[in-house]
Amino acid sequence: MEKEIFSIDVGRAALRMAMSETREDEDRLKANYAKEGFRTAAVNFGGEFLPSVTKIVERAMVAAERQHIVTDSHVGAGTV
Known part of the structure; x- marks a missing residue:
């Protein structure tokens, strides 16, 4: 059973993505969040x-x- 994702979880993920310092850090976060059921993007x-x-x-x-x-x-x- 997948863990339910709440808005606070989305906010935390967004902040962590925004604070990533390198493209590699961003890619690592994206991969980790994908395992948790998040879909992420950064710009x-x-x-x-x-x-x-x-x-x-x-x-x-x-x-x-x-x-x-x-x-x-x-x-x-x-x-x-």
Whole structure:
């Protein structure tokens, strides 16, 4: 039986992914989370924060769609 994943688990995984320092660290986390039933994606961004918010959301949506975490729909976009 698979362990139920709660929103707090998703938040913790997202923070750990965001704090990964290298691509190798990111890949290791992704592999470990996959074993736990999580589907993950990561994306890099830089620049000033406020003007970057739109780009951050857009890149997160594209990454989630490419990794088949969400569907390419308004529902999938809302999930991100």
